[in-house]
Amino acid sequence: MRLLEVVIVLLAMIVPFFAIKRYDLSSYFYWVCVTALYLIYISARRWEVE
């Protein structure tokens, strides 16, 4: 597992704890977007069994 990948994804996931303080669904949609983008990334990336 690339350490950089882990760090970037985890940092992206904790952003709302520090930077999103809006009283709307911003944090909610932010997490959905980060998860969806990561899912797209792993599906596009070449795996060692391919």
Next chain:
Amino acid sequence: MNSFLLLLIAYAIVGTLIALYARKFGIRDDADYFIAGRNVSGLISALTYAATTYSAFMMVGLVGLSYATGVGAQAFELFYLVGTLMLLSYYAPKLWKLSRDVNAVSPAELLGHRFGKETAVAVSIICLIALIPYTSVQLIGVSLILEKLSGIDYLIAVVISAVLVSLWALIGGLRGVAWTDAVQGVIMLTAAFVAIFYVFNMNPSFFEDAPMLGELLVVPNRMWTPLKFISLTVPWFFFALTNPQVLQRTFIPRDGKALKRMVVYFGIFGLIYTVIVTLLGLLLKVMTIKGIFPAIQDRDMVTPTLLSLMPSHLSLLVTLSIFAAAITTANSIILSLSSMVARDIAKGKRFVGQISIVILTVFVALFALMRPSYIVELSVMSSTLLLSILPLLFATFHTNYTKGLEAVTIAFAVAVLLSYLKNPLTPVITLIVGMVVLIARNKLCC
């Protein structure tokens, strides 16, 4: 006979027919029985992975948690999903290849190949201790639903649920479980869509009304402190590697392409399911604030209250999906545990595994009947206790260590002790202790 009982009978018949059909593919050896001959398609692998992972907690527990604590509940569940995707995209290919190279059928066997048979036995026992109470809680939930909706006695409800849990595994092994899981996974997702559309129609202005939720829309807040978030998230983050019933599913795809499809399709399922379930909780909370849904104090009663307000046909479908979620989780755990009993404890005797399906189900049912006060606590501890296995798994792929018995047993003892003391840092300390003992035993001792 009431509608739910009729639906349940239809569900039981269809599931049994699927399991019988799965059996026609032949069960020649342990690999055929416990991991479907390592020959499952990507889509079926993904659906059985999803149905096994997502228990009744999603439609009952997570809806209530979102209702009571807001977006932090969604963060908790998506941290789990991202962690799973991260771990699977890296470790699933390695696990898949290694399980074939060493002909491992059970997860403990995979570790035993590196760390020895005694370690495999210890890992199997830890899994049994951690997962029997957890499975009993699934059975209790299912039996309570059955009792409430069909009017039958709780004792009979437990017996029916226990038969459903063990029957499909006994008939068709993992292929039977995987195919019935796939159908039930579709039911779970369909019911979630039905529920969200119904609730959204009750309050179409949700997105404009959302600011009414106030502090429930930001983290950290009073409910989601950083410490609480870490203590809840860490065990679930590593769920894909620590829980045998899902770890074993990395052995089953027929080829590398199917393995990748399993992970990606599971990710899509998980994201959609999590979004729907957490949105449901937030929608209902807004409706409570607006006075169009009752205020619920006990968060586990949010979904039952919603079900009581829905039209009966929709309510039946959602209830069946909760029932299916619990059954799929429970039978996958029982089958995985029985594979460890057969391969690691009884040393390769499949009939012992089949007998152990029955014995384990009886144990689970007895726990469900006695309902001891500590069972929920034990169930909550399960993922934390299973963290004691994680250092061995990491060491399998990143080191040449061969001594793991001390690390897994000491980490397990620490996890039990700290969980009993309700230390919020138990997951983190368990991992650290396991790692330190593993390194010390392999590097410092002879």
